[in-house]
Amino acid sequence: MMNFITPLLQRTLYAVLLLIAVLVLNFSMMHLAPGDVADTISQSMGGADAETMDQIRRDYGLDQPFFIQLAKYVGNVLTFDLGYSFFYNQPVTTLIAEKLPATLLLVITSQLLALVVGVLLGVYSARNPNGIASHFVTFFALFGYAAPVFWTGILLLIAFSLKIPLFPVAGMSDVTISGGFFAKALDIARHMVLPVITLSSIFLALYSRLCRASMMEVLGSDYIRTAKAKGLSEREIVMKHALKNSLSPVVTLAGLQFSAVISGAVLVETVFSWPGLGTLALQSILARDTPTILGILFFSALVVIVGNLLTDLVLRLIDPRLRGKT
Amino acid sequence: MKSILKSLVVATALVSVVASAALAADEPKKGGTLISVLFQTPRHLNPAVQSGVVTGAPGAQLFAAPLRYDEDWTPQPYLAESWETSDDGLSVTLKLVKNATFHDGKPITSEDVAFSVKTIQENHPFKSMFAPVTAVETPDAHTAVLKLSQPHPALMLAMSSQLMPIIPKHVYGDGQDPKAHPQNSENVVGSGPFKLTEFKRDEHVILERYDGFFIEGRPYLDKIVMRIIKDQSAASIGLENGELHMATFVNTVRNINRLKKVDNLTVTPDGYAAIGALDWLAFNTVEGPTADPKVRQAIAYAVDKNFIMKAIMLGTADEAKTGIHPGSPLYNADVNGYDLDLEKANALLDEAGLKKDGDGTRFGLTIDFGWPSMKPQAEYIKAALKKVGIDVSVRASADFPTWAKRVGGHDFQMTMDTVFNWGDPAIGVHRTYQSSNIKKGVIWSNTQQYKNAKVDELLEAAGKEADADKRKALYAEFQKITSEELPVYWLNTLPYHTVYSDKVGNPPLGIWASSSPMDRTFLK
Numbered sequence: 032m033m034n035f036i037t038p039l040l041q042r043t044l045y046a047v048l049l050l051i052a053v054l055v056l057n058f059s060m061m062h063l064a065p066g067d068v069a070d071t072i073s074q075s076m077g078g079a080d081a082e083t084m085d086q087i088r089r090d091y092g093l094d095q096p097f098f099i100q101l102a103k104y105v106g107n108v109l110t111f112d113l114g115y116s117f118f119y120n121q122p123v124t125t126l127i128a129e130k131l132p133a134t135l136l137l138v139i140t141s142q143l144l145a146l147v148v149g150v151l152l153g154v155y156s157a158r159n160p161n162g163i164a165s166h167f168v169t170f171f172a173l174f175g176y177a178a179p180v181f182w183t184g185i186l187l188l189i190a191f192s193l194k195i196p197l198f199p200v201a202g203m204s205d206v207t208i209s210g211g212f213f214a215k216a217l218d219i220a221r222h223m224v225l226p227v228i229t230l231s232s233i234f235l236a237l238y239s240r241l242c243r244a245s246m247m248e249v250l251g252s253d254y255i256r257t258a259k260a261k262g263l264s265e266r267e268i269v270m271k272h273a274l275k276n277s278l279s280p281v282v283t284l285a286g287l288q289f290s291a292v293i294s295g296a297v298l299v300e301t302v303f304s305w306p307g308l309g310t311l312a313l314q315s316i317l318a319r320d321t322p323t324i325l326g327i328l329f330f331s332a333l334v335v336i337v338g339n340l341l342t343d344l345v346l347r348l349i350d351p352r353l354r355g356k357t
Numbered sequence: 358m359k360s361i362l363k364s365l366v367v368a369t370a371l372v373s374v375v376a377s378a379a380l381a382a383d384e385p386k387k388g389g390t391l392i393s394v395l396f397q398t399p400r401h402l403n404p405a406v407q408s409g410v411v412t413g414a415p416g417a418q419l420f421a422a423p424l425r426y427d428e429d430w431t432p433q434p435y436l437a438e439s440w441e442t443s444d445d446g447l448s449v450t451l452k453l454v455k456n457a458t459f460h461d462g463k464p465i466t467s468e469d470v471a472f473s474v475k476t477i478q479e480n481h482p483f484k485s486m487f488a489p490v491t492a493v494e495t496p497d498a499h500t501a502v503l504k505l506s507q508p509h510p511a512l513m514l515a516m517s518s519q520l521m522p523i524i525p526k527h528v529y530g531d532g533q534d535p536k537a538h539p540q541n542s543e544n545v546v547g548s549g550p551f552k553l554t555e556f557k558r559d560e561h562v563i564l565e566r567y568d569g570f571f572i573e574g575r576p577y578l579d580k581i582v583m584r585i586i587k588d589q590s591a592a593s594i595g596l597e598n599g600e601l602h603m604a605t606f607v608n609t610v611r612n613i614n615r616l617k618k619v620d621n622l623t624v625t626p627d628g629y630a631a632i633g634a635l636d637w638l639a640f641n642t643v644e645g646p647t648a649d650p651k652v653r654q655a656i657a658y659a660v661d662k663n664f665i666m667k668a669i670m671l672g673t674a675d676e677a678k679t680g681i682h683p684g685s686p687l688y689n690a691d692v693n694g695y696d697l698d699l700e701k702a703n704a705l706l707d708e709a710g711l712k713k714d715g716d717g718t719r720f721g722l723t724i725d726f727g728w729p730s731m732k733p734q735a736e737y738i739k740a741a742l743k744k745v746g747i748d749v750s751v752r753a754s755a756d757f758p759t760w761a762k763r764v765g766g767h768d769f770q771m772t773m774d775t776v777f778n779w780g781d782p783a784i785g786v787h788r789t790y791q792s793s794n795i796k797k798g799v800i801w802s803n804t805q806q807y808k809n810a811k812v813d814e815l816l817e818a819a820g821k822e823a824d825a826d827k828r829k830a831l832y833a834e835f836q837k838i839t840s841e842e843l844p845v846y847w848l849n850t851l852p853y854h855t856v857y858s859d860k861v862g863n864p865p866l867g868i869w870a871s872s873s874p875m876d877r878t879f880l881k
Contacts, residue, residue, distance in 0.1 A: 066758025
């Protein structure tokens with residue numbers, strides 16, 4: 032058990048150091064860009080005079096020297112205070128907490144969908160690598176991967192909101208629907224269908240291709256031949272012996288994709304007006320709302336690091352060979 | 358004969374049936390939920406301390422103003438049942454309606470008018486709107502007298518919902534900073550036809566009918582849901598499949614043209630004259646080759662507006678020849694529009710002493726653009742000016758603040774820009790041309806650094822000219838001079854359109870579009 036925990040502690044320490052580095056780097060990069068929030072506030076006002084702009088800069092402490100601003104910011108974050116959004120006049124933590132559930136719902140559902148469907152397709156096409164169905168899966172997966180998400184999204188909207196009006200165009204819920212928990216859950220599910228399909232289309236390709244490749248490799252190995260010689264059924268061989276061993280690259284990839292999922296969510300959320308972190312990120316970037324951008328970046332870094340730690344843990348659980356390694 | 362008579366009777370009966378059916382459909386009906394769309398999230402919902410049409414749309418429903426406007430530019434009574442300007446033009450007396458109440462039931466009084474004016478003066482970015490107002494006197498609860506240091510005709514347009522919402526003193530006068538007041542986004546206590554149910558950022562603003570509204574029987578709608586959808590293509594699909602009833606400020610030309618073909622939708626450019634958004638090419642009039650008016654004129658002759666309007670705006674925008682929106686009664690169409698003329702352009706450049714070198718190039722220029730959507734215009738201008746020997750390089754900006762920093766800091770030669778008139782020229786037009794408004798670091802000030810004593814004088818005089826005809830003449834001359842000196846070359850109106858379904862009656866098509874009260878809007 033010891034050799035399970037020590038590497039984990041070590042990794043956690045690295046993770047904290049990495050987070051601080053990310054923080055300083057993000058903050059410095061944001062300050063390299065010309066212009067600031069006073070410009071965007073005056074844009075949203077249709078123009079402001081010099082005094083108003085100075086007032087805005089004073090209000091938000093933007094007139095202070097860079098290092099003082101940086102030191103203040105890092106200090107605040109270390110005490111779990113992500114600051115105050117210039118644009119929304121709200122604490123950044125509140126904004127993120129408000130938007131996080133919607134993004135998690137979208138991202139986790141699409142990841143699970145992509146994983147399950149991807150693995151199933153991968154296994155299926157690995158067993159008949161030259162069949163027509165296998166080629167079809169490959170084509171379909173690559174198409175989903177290559178097409179820009181926002182394009183896929185708009186196409187799905189045209190197909191399933193306009194031509195065949197099955198699903199709503201935007202948002203997460205229909206405000207005119209009243210009813211109990213069940214009616215609301217059903218409504219959210221209806222709104223989720225298209226964004227989830229869009230977001231999972233990218234990852235489906237990755238998982239199915241990877242699963243197919245590693246499955247084919249495993250199916251060709253000696254112990255599978257032994258299992259066949261023992262007279263086990265095809266089904267048992269694939270499900271019990273091959274699948275478990277071919278999953279570990281897929282799990283590694285899934286962990287690494289955590290970051291990609293958040294960046295993919297920005298586009299999908301914008302197309303479908305999904306009220307999540309992605310929409311917030313885009314809005315705050317356009318408004319140069321530095322505290323919110325930094326807050327989201329910090330949070331994303333946190334998610335990626337925690338995701339990696341978890342992946343590590345899961346890998347060690349499913350593959351005993353890894354347990355002693357750091 | 359008999360049969361003719363008979364068919365005539367039948368025809369008459371038919372006509373009257375059809376007519377009454379049509380009448381019934383146009384008769385305002387009470388109830389229903391209108392679903393419209395905002396393309397951005399408002400920072401908050403209080404237009405007294407936040408300008409912009411995204412706050413204006415919900416703001417005009419939440420708060421009433423002294424006056425309102427429909428399609429023509431004549432003020433109409435709203436919170437003020439009558440108003441009177443003194444002969445010397447130095448005081449404007451508003452008589453408020455007696456039965457008006459805020460959404461918390463407290464009466465709307467002249468104190469609130471005085472408080473609103475003061476709050477706007479102190480916090481609103483458009484300082485020129487109420488700059489001449491020295492005091493607001495309140496002789497009784499329903500009379501407010503605005504005292505002016507000079508006649509100020511712009512006040513009439515400034516007293517509409519977008520610019521002068523009446524906010525309750527007993528709520529917003531509690532000593533907190535009005536710009537960051539918590540009740541700007543929740544528990545808003547308004548004075549308008551609708552009260553706030555819920556504002557969820559990036560999701561929706563939900564408004565419901567205020568039963569105590571001071572106009573009997575209004576508003577007609579029970580609810581307005583303004584959904585926040587940032588992608589205009591997605592919103593267009595929503596309009597097509599009926600999920601949305603109405604969208605205002607649609608400006609993506611391909612969506613506009615696509616929606617025009619949909620049967621049960623009406624697409625109209627009406628209603629954007631007061632907001633008055635213009636696309637233009639601005640010049641640095643102090644440094645570089647564009648400091649010479651001849652060069653600016655040559656550029657104007659070499660750029661084909663018709664190409665921009667037809668090929669880039671796809672026929673959705675109108676030509677703009679001056680800094681005043683063509684929909685305004687003060688617009689002067691009788692000026693040089695600089696129709697394409699390469700010969701004149703070349704001649705002017707020769708005259709300016711900028712001869713072509715061996716490979717046909719005269720000089721180089723840069724062009725900036727503030728929004729990604731304006732890149733096609735910038736690229737087109739580069740191609741157009743190559744024909745007269747000007748080598749233009751397009752300078753992209755990473756985002757709006759980057760561009761604003763450059764242009765506000767006068768670090769540009771030419772830039773594409775979009776600027777709003779905001780009702781009266783004194784509010785949104787003067788700022789671009791007055792030499793007193795050359796303010797480094799401030800975007801949408803006189804960033805061209807244009808200086809002309811005559812123009813300064815004309816604008817100063819027009820700003821305080823009470824006589825409508827004289828005022829019009831002053832602005833006509835201003836437009837004439839600037840169109841010759843061209844500190845900016847005006848191209849076209851921004852193609853703002855309102856899209857609404859056949860179910861919507863009385864959509865907001867007045868000069869302030871959706872920044873006007875929708876108490877008369879109904880669902881058929």
